Amino acid sequence: MxxxxxxxxxxxxxxxxxxxxxxxxxxxxxxxxxxxxxxxxxxxxxxxxxxxxxxxxxxxxxxxxxxxxxxxxxxxxxxxxxxxxxxxxxxxxxxxxxxxxxxxxxxxxxxxxxxxVGEDWARVSAPDPAPVRAGSRAHRTALYGFKGGVGRTTATAVLARHLADLGHCVLVVDLDLESPGAGPLLAGRDLSAHGIVDHLVEAAVDSAPGLELVTRTAYAPRHRYGELWVAPARGRGTPGMPYTYVDKLNRVYSDLPGTPFAARLDQAVQACEDAVERDGDTGRRPDVVLLDSRAGIHDIAAVTISQLCDVALLFGADNTQTWAGYGDLFAAWQSLGQAPRIREKLHMVASMVPDSVHFPMRGYLDSFRAHAFEKCSVLYDEVAPGEQAAPDTSTDTLPEAPFAPTLHDDWAPHAPIPILFDQGLVGMDSVNAPDWWDRAFVEAAYRDFRATVTSLIEDALASDGDREGTR
Structure with missing residues (x-):
């Protein structure tokens, strides 16, 4: 033996x-x-x-x-x-x-x-959703950071306003249930009575109908057709009634008979999309949904990245903790055979990029790219030098091209989308400084991020429209 x-x-x-x-x-x-x-x-x-x-x-x-x-x-x-x-x-x-x-x-x-916990990291296909009308499925982009404190929620808010300025109907869903932030950042104190946690709790006992899940923010987009909505993790509650958030949070992650947690979370997001259509003056459904996911190796993040989104923005700083965490995550996807089904929607975001004499931005981004390429490579196909796809003589067609980006391919998952660091972004209080969006340093910090991600989203929307038109 x-x-x-x-x-x-x-x-x-x-x-x-x-x-x-x-x-x-x-x-x-x-x-x-x-x-x-x-x-x-x-x-x-x-x-x-x-x-x-x-x-x-x-x-x-x-x-x-x-x-x-x-x-x-x-x-x-x-x-x-x-x-x-x-x-x-x-x-x-x-x-x-x-x-x-x-x-x-x-x-x-x-x-x-x-x-x-964590089993949903291995499931990449979408959960069985509630019925949705053909063509009404919103594009969903997830924003995730392996570690907290990387500016993910602020970036979500900046991106949401920019997309609304372009005429999109945008819904931000705060999925950081343990540390809600997107709701107050976008809507201040004018939150809806209920939040994502309420839907997860009430739907478990068939009591979800009638929940007030979304609110239209006070922001007036530059484009007259733009709308900006938010679905908070935690609602404001009902006057005169206690809002026992922690008690609710302790009950949201369980699977139910015939309804795993992934399906429950998808139903909650769809309920928020339905609420925008129902509660808005125009009867319009959101065409873009931004999912602000919680950090870490957690069930919320697993479902959001692996199953709920069309594009996943992975935030990180160029440090040992970031690359150790993403290295573990990418290796898990590869070992479970999920790499081919998830890699094309991944995009690394280099957050808090320095730009100074002592720490030049270009050198930082080159280092970030090299480390990201090292970790992401486990998700890519191995191609021998000079190897080319051979035609299938039985069908006269070429096989699917390997997914093998090089270090310098800007379309690849490892190519960094930068957000510049500015001290003014630390501890942002949108309630007491409501005009912070229009500050020059905010515009400079997020210029490349907004342009790149907007292009990703609008290309996806155009592709969805083309497919819909051919049906």
């Missing part, structure tokens, strides 16, 4: 489990490797409908698996589907994914990872 002279730890257990599982599938059996919430592994072997009898091999498989994984082998480490009451629930699970790093074998090995 193979064993390790070193203690088996969480990280090595995954490697060992896959090696043992591949040994089983290499003998012609399909299998699903399952990791539980404590990190322990079990292997379900599909021996049904096989001429080869797996029973004589079962004892040796289990002994090898248990010996190799030690404390990270479950009590029943190898199970035969033919002896299980509900093997189909595992073998046919929609959550079973193919390990992208695993070599091909005569059998097929898939993986189910059970976690307490």
């Amino acid at each position: 193979t064993s390790s002279p070193f203690p088996v730890r969480f990280d090595t257990a995954r490697q060992y489990a896959f090696e043992e599982a591949l040994g089983v599938t290499g003998q012609g059996f399909g299998a699903v490797l399952v990791r539980d919430v404590l990190g322990r592994f079990s292997l379900v072997v599909d021996d049904t409908g096989r001429q080869q009898d797996a029973a004589p091999l079962h004892a040796s498989w289990q002994a090898e698996f248990t010996n190799r994984l030690g404390p990270y082998a479950s009590d029943q480490s190898v199970l035969l589907a033919s002896r299980m009451f509900s093997a189909d629930a595992v073998l046919n699970s929609s959550r079973a994914v193919t390990d992208p790093a695993g070599p091909s074998t005569p059998g097929q090995l898939r993986f189910i990872d059970n976690t307490v």
Whole structure:
């Protein structure tokens, strides 16, 4: 039997489990490797409908698996589907994914990872949404930072006003539930009675109809057709009634029978979009929704980036903490096979960029780009020098081009979108300084950010319109 002279730890257990599982599938059996919430592994072997009898091999498989994984082998480490009451629930699970790093074998090995939180980072497809009229789906851009304090919410507010100035109907949804900011920054004290938290709580008991979820801000856009709305995380409450925000927050993240948290959050955002159409004078739906996501590796961020948005702006500073965090996140997407489905909507934002004699902006952005390229490369396709796509002789067409941007490609996810740093942006109080938007330093700090992101959004809107016109 193979064993390790070193203690088996969480990280090595995954490697060992896959090696043992591949040994089983290499003998012609399909299998699903399952990791539980404590990190322990079990292997379900599909021996049904096989001429080869797996029973004589079962004892040796289990002994090898248990010996190799030690404390990270479950009590029943190898199970035969033919002896299980509900093997189909595992073998046919929609959550079973193919390990992208695993070599091909005569059998097929898939993986189910059970976690307490964070599972939505591995799900890139959108949740099953509530019905929406054809053509009425708003474009959604998410703004996210691995660490807080990078100016994400202020950038959301600046971008929202700029898009409204261009004539768009813009809705900002504050998804930073633990630290609400976008609502007060955009609407001051004139918030709606209810917020995202209220919808998540009330919808769980079928009591969401009638909530006042959005408010039109007092800002008058330069374009007469522009509108700026905000859906706060926390509403202002009902006069004379307590608003127990913390009690509500403690209940919002759970899955419900038949309705996972991702679907619940999507329904809340759609309810806010519906409210803009219902409560506005023009009966217009938002065409752009900005999702101000909370920071960190959190379920809100996981759902927002992986499933709810069309464009994801990833904020960061050029420091060790930023790149360690994004490196872990990108590696997780790659290992779970999600890189091809998410990478094209990612764009790095270099926030708080210095521009001085001692710290010139160009040098900072070059360093940011190089570090971002290093981390993002795990999401890109590997292409050998001189390799080109070969035509498919059966169809006379070229295969899909590899996604392999170079360091200097400005369209790539790693290309930094800059926001300049100014001391005046620190501790911004929009209630007591309502004219801060028009200050010269704000215009200078966000000029490139506004132009670049607006181009991304309007190109996406145009593409959506073209597709709609061909239906």
